Amino acid sequence: MSCWDLGKGHYGPLVIQQKSEVRSKRRTNSCWFIHRPHPLTLCLFSSLQGSRDPMFLTGVSFPPDWPVYSETLIKLSVYGENNGHQQTSNFLGSSSFSVTDLLKSKDQQLSLSLRTADDSATVGTVVVSRMKMGEIEDGEVDHFTTDMHQKCTLVYESSHGSVNDKDNGPIMNAVFKNAVCKVYRFQTVDSKWMLVREQMAECTLSFSIPKQLIALYIQEDTCRIQELKDLGELSPHWDNLRKDVISRYDQIIKEYQDTLAELEKLTGPLFKPSCSKGQKYLEFIPINLHTQRMRVMCPRKTDSFYDVVTVGAPAAHSQGFKNGGLQKLLSKYESEKKSTAYQCIYYPPEQTAKAREILCVVSQLQPHISALADQLLQTAQQSSSQPLRDVLKSLEEKTEQFVHALKDELVKSALLALHAARPGYVSKCQSSAQSSPARADPHLSTAEKQHSVCNNVDGSQTPRRESRESPVHSDSIPHHKEYDEEEWASASLHGNHASLGVGMHNIGFFPDIRYVSIFQLILVEILLKCVAEVAERARRSVSFVLLQEAACSTAQGLQLQQRRDAVFSQALAALACGFAMRLYAGLEDKGFLRQLHAVGLVAQFESLLSTYSEEIGMLEDMEVGISDLHRVTFRITEAASEEAVSLQPTVSGRRDHYTVEVPLPHHAFQALPEELREGKPLRVLPVLFNVGINEQQTIAERFGDISLQERINQKNFEILEGLPCFQTQTDIKELLDTLGQNVVTKKRKNVEILWLAGMICRRMNGIRLTSCKSAKDRTSMSVTLEQCSLLRDEHQLNKDYFVRALDCMRSGLLAQGEVAQWDDPEAGSVATNKPASRHFYPIALLLVSSHLLVVWLILSLVFLLAKYQ
Numbered sequence: 001m002s003c004w005d006l007g008k009g010h011y012g013p014l015v016i017q018q019k020s021e022v023r024s025k026r027r028t029n030s031c032w033f034i035h036r037p038h039p040l041t042l043c044l045f046s047s048l049q050g051s052r053d054p055m056f057l058t059g060v061s062f063p064p065d066w067p068v069y070s071e072t073l074i075k076l077s078v079y080g081e082n083n084g085h086q087q088t089s090n091f092l093g094s095s096s097f098s099v100t101d102l103l104k105s106k107d108q109q110l111s112l113s114l115r116t117a118d119d120s121a122t123v124g125t126v127v128v129s130r131m132k133m134g135e136i137e138d139g140e141v142d143h144f145t146t147d148m149h150q151k152c153t154l155v156y157e158s159s160h161g162s163v164n165d166k167d168n169g170p171i172m173n174a175v176f177k178n179a180v181c182k183v184y185r186f187q188t189v190d191s192k193w194m195l196v197r198e199q200m201a202e203c204t205l206s207f208s209i210p211k212q213l214i215a216l217y218i219q220e221d222t223c224r225i226q227e228l229k230d231l232g233e234l235s236p237h238w239d240n241l242r243k244d245v246i247s248r249y250d251q252i253i254k255e256y257q258d259t260l261a262e263l264e265k266l267t268g269p270l271f272k273p274s275c276s277k278g279q280k281y282l283e284f285i286p287i288n289l290h291t292q293r294m295r296v297m298c299p300r301k302t303d304s305f306y307d308v309v310t311v312g313a314p315a316a317h318s319q320g321f322k323n324g325g326l327q328k329l330l331s332k333y334e335s336e337k338k339s340t341a342y343q344c345i346y347y348p349p350e351q352t353a354k355a356r357e358i359l360c361v362v363s364q365l366q367p368h369i370s371a372l373a374d375q376l377l378q379t380a381q382q383s384s385s386q387p388l389r390d391v392l393k394s395l396e397e398k399t400e401q402f403v404h405a406l407k408d409e410l411v412k413s414a415l416l417a418l419h420a421a422r423p424g425y426v427s428k429c430q431s432s433a434q435s436s437p438a439r440a441d442p443h444l445s446t447a448e449k450q451h452s453v454c455n456n457v458d459g460s461q462t463p464r465r466e467s468r469e470s471p472v473h474s475d476s477i478p479h480h481k482e483y484d485e486e487e488w489a490s491a492s493l494h495g496n497h498a499s500l501g502v503g504m505h506n507i508g509f510f511p512d513i514r515y516v517s518i519f520q521l522i523l524v525e526i527l528l529k530c531v532a533e534v535a536e537r538a539r540r541s542v543s544f545v546l547l548q549e550a551a552c553s554t555a556q557g558l559q560l561q562q563r564r565d566a567v568f569s570q571a572l573a574a575l576a577c578g579f580a581m582r583l584y585a586g587l588e589d590k591g592f593l594r595q596l597h598a599v600g601l602v603a604q605f606e607s608l609l610s611t612y613s614e615e616i617g618m619l620e621d622m623e624v625g626i627s628d629l630h631r632v633t634f635r636i637t638e639a640a641s642e643e644a645v646s647l648q649p650t651v652s653g654r655r656d657h658y659t660v661e662v663p664l665p666h667h668a669f670q671a672l673p674e675e676l677r678e679g680k681p682l683r684v685l686p687v688l689f690n691v692g693i694n695e696q697q698t699i700a701e702r703f704g705d706i707s708l709q710e711r712i713n714q715k716n717f718e719i720l721e722g723l724p725c726f727q728t729q730t731d732i733k734e735l736l737d738t739l740g741q742n743v744v745t746k747k748r749k750n751v752e753i754l755w756l757a758g759m760i761c762r763r764m765n766g767i768r769l770t771s772c773k774s775a776k777d778r779t780s781m782s783v784t785l786e787q788c789s790l791l792r793d794e795h796q797l798n799k800d801y802f803v804r805a806l807d808c809m810r811s812g813l814l815a816q817g818e819v820a821q822w823d824d825p826e827a828g829s830v831a832t833n834k835p836a837s838r839h840f841y842p843i844a845l846l847l848v849s850s851h852l853l854v855v856w857l858i859l860s861l862v863f864l865l866a867k868y869q
Helices: 099-104 138-147 170-175 205-229 236-265 326-339 349-380 386-406 409-420 423-435 446-454 465-469 481-505 513-551 555-585 590-598 614-631 666-670 695-703 707-721 730-744 752-763 777-795 799-809 837-848 850-868
Strands: 002-004 015-021 024-028 031-035 042-045 058-062 073-082 085-098 109-115 122-131 153-156 176-187 193-203 290-297 304-310 601-607 632-638 650-654 657-664 682-690 767-771
Touching: 058 176, 073 122, 085 099, 085 122, 099 122, 170 176, 170 555, 176 799, 193 205, 193 777, 205 236, 205 513, 205 555, 205 650, 205 657, 236 513, 236 555, 290 555, 290 777, 304 555, 304 777, 326 555, 326 614, 349 386, 349 409, 349 513, 386 513, 409 513, 555 601, 555 614, 555 632, 555 657, 555 682, 555 767, 601 614, 601 752, 614 632, 614 682, 614 707, 632 666, 682 707, 682 752, 707 730, 707 752, 730 752, 752 767, 752 777, 767 777, 777 799
Parallel strands: 058 153, 122 153, 304 767, 601 682, 601 767, 632 657
Antiparallel strands: 002 122, 015 042, 015 073, 024 031, 073 085, 085 109, 109 122, 176 193, 193 290, 290 304, 632 682, 650 657
16 A cells, blocks of 8 residues: 655655444345444554655455455555654544455556545545465566555465465464464565565464373373282382372373363363463463564565564473472482482483383383284285285294383383282291391392381381482392292293294295194284283383383472473474474475475474573473483374364373374375375474563673573573484585584673574475563564564665565554554553653662672672762
């Protein structure tokens, strides 16, 4: 839009306040319905200050769900500055038109007279034109570039996008809702004009992913209770510990069930606003999760898309940060577990993680082996031996994996420990101890002494001090000679597997296929029986290891598990949102799809948290939550239908590993590479880089500690640098070298780290996520600055338009007569007549910082002494 011949005295920036009122009459069964929604108000900013013929860089975009009909009336109100001050403005004039008038006009362009409020005089002319994004052809470039100094587009978006429409297709609309769009035009260095379209949308995954995770948490903890009950009869000491652990799990399940019930009741927005971050029942929901897409359309060039996910820092805001975040709390928790190890057998975190992994492998492989065994029997009834050998080969591979998992020393030691926890073993130990009470085995290790004490029936004995200083590790569990035959499980399985392999590979030597079938039936029955028995023993032994972990936990352990679950839920919802958005945008990009199944994707989390006060705890939570995302893989599946419900991503798995399935419609799924259609797990590598940018970070850098930020950046740079698949690309390698130099450089608020990490992520076709405390002020400033930088570096934005473009993107939606811009990058406040609060911040900082208060008092004392001397 543009204005001509405005009255004298109005030379500052102008605002067009656009109101849309629909007066639509639809006849149904002889009844007339009039639809009158609330007016849609938008503000446009002039690019020429002090001009009577201003043009506007911001266009008007009707979102797909806005009811625009041919009868729709649009009213344009023009305001100007008062004496060059942006705080106040005055009404100049208004005009209105219908959509029909615009569509039927020549070149779909209208010149409208601006009339005063009493319709007594004409104060100027406003020009309105209509254009659909993406419809600029080569032949229209000259008309587009020469006329853009006089008009701006009124963009109308169809509510029915095509399947491959990256913005409004049915795939996008199923997951991303309530889109808000803004359109701009900016000049390039060659004096041409580009159209830029911003679209911010909510995501259904903000609530659906956390609700699925909570249901999986409940299911897993319920299964854990059953596994503990299946351990069988234990000595009184271990039985009491088991009852206590089951009671804790019951408490977690009850709380999670209540939370899930509350979430099911919610209706309304698809995101959690920052004002609700303290709500306990919303602690699993990410804060302000939105998607931001910038589409750039230049003459004679292919449209470009830049996506970023904005989300509040994944952290347990409802639980607070008085004692720090997860990183600090988990470290403290592990120390406390070691000090209480006299009550149980202490397993370090890597051993308990391995126990969960073994449990997961056994649960996955056992049904595979059973299915292949049935297939083997069915294939044996055929006369051909080649299919039999193929099935046999698959069965051998799965059985080898099964045997390999159970050969771990942890399984054997856990079996011995479980055997020692039986009442019979305790009784025998007590009887032998009573027969020779004064004799002590000089070769008995501290671990064995402690283990005997732990299995005391009445629990009356007090463990020795040295036992508490030397906690029992899994590799120090006593190898009682009576139970050495526990190795029979893996050995017998391996033997049956070997005999089966020899028999199947020599199938050609049997003259009659009937003898082969009988021979196979016997071996398969032995194999299945052996696998079932060994799997059951493995489950019990591993469950006993996990019992030790829970038994060594204090009440803090329960709270830490809930805190970690909540933080992981927020992080996974954001990651799933970014993966879905990136996948939908790259369905036609063969290079991206090839990279997806070959090496996976990088998910770069950009954090703007400070290392001061409670934001330290947020950053510690965020670090652990993002690190836990390494346990997540993605799979692409074919949707049952093209309805929105069928296109929603789903989550499955346990805490040690989750799989997110992203369904696609039939035609889109069939166009994928074979590896993706076969359901290959897709790896996403999350990395986190943090640079605090607000005033609190200034305090931390001068008077506090920023080692947490330095450690996080160094650790994640090493992860990023360790990707061999991208080392051959020269441009990425150079960026990595520069990033490494900036990471080790001691520089305050080195935002170059974030900029370089973002560039590397985009070059790797990765997922970009930006966070601050609530994903509002700092996040919006970072995203808009990045977008303008991309326009400058990738699309030759004229340097004179950089600041103007930044102001347009940071402008807010205002009420009538107001003109606003972001005043303070950190506060994100709208300019008003009152003095800026930042002029008074030193006093406030002194009040909230004890260190600064002491410094202030010392300096004041020195000043007074010097004055009176």
